[in-house]
Amino acid sequence: MKLAVYPGSFDPVTNGHVDIIERAAQLFDHVIVAVSKNSGKKPLFTLEERVKILNNVLVQYKNVSVDSFEGLTVKYASIKNAQAIIRGLRAISDFENEFQMALTNKKLEPNVETVFMMSRAKWSFLSSSVVKEVASLGGCIEEFVPGLVEKRLKEKFSNQK
Ligand code: ADP
Numbered sequence: 327m328k329l330a331v332y333p334g335s336f337d338p339v340t341n342g343h344v345d346i347i348e349r350a351a352q353l354f355d356h357v358i359v360a361v362s363k364n365s366g367k368k369p370l371f372t373l374e375e376r377v378k379i380l381n382n383v384l385v386q387y388k389n390v391s392v393d394s395f396e397g398l399t400v401k402y403a404s405i406k407n408a409q410a411i412i413r414g415l416r417a418i419s420d421f422e423n424e425f426q427m428a429l430t431n432k433k434l435e436p437n438v439e440t441v442f443m444m445s446r447a448k449w450s451f452l453s454s455s456v457v458k459e460v461a462s463l464g465g466c467i468e469e470f471v472p473g474l475v476e477k478r479l480k481e482k483f484s485n486q487k
């Protein structure tokens with residue numbers, strides 16, 4: 327069975343992420359969307375909230391599951407017996423970091439491949455941070471995120487006022 331892990335913060339999941347997941351699910355038998363605890367950044371949504379939102383948004387994809395992990399992505403992929411780590415590539419700015427990370431991961435776990443998928447042009451400008459910023463300033467994010475995410479973002483920012 328060809329298994330892939332798609333790791334990220336998903337704080338929150340955007341249409342750009344969903345597009346990568348949908349396409350990856352056509353290439354692999356199973357895709358685990360793995361939410362990282364990401365102690366470095368202060369997330370807007372808790373780990374539990376991010377996992378719950380993803381489970382809701384991805385319910386129609388039968389060969390996709392959602393999990394969370396702490397520590398090295400490549401170790402997590404290896405424990406899960408995944409052959410690949412999926413990463414989405416947007417503009418050139420993603421490239422340098424991703425290239426460095428992929429080479430480091432290959433050293434740590436030679437059996438796990440990193441597979442890059444180009445963002446669809448439509449979503450190549452989209453990031454969770456931009457969505458959060460627009461939402462926090464009261465802008466319309468309907469086009470960029472699943473309906474549930476729009477709702478949860480509105481709730482978050484109305485609670486903060
Ligand atoms: P991380 O903090 O690990 O970058 P993110 O949740 O921001 O986590 O992103 C997870 C993955 O999804 C990364 O590979 C990122 O490049 C990719 N990604 C993010 N936004 C998009 C998008 N709009 N189109 C395609 N891939 C994306």
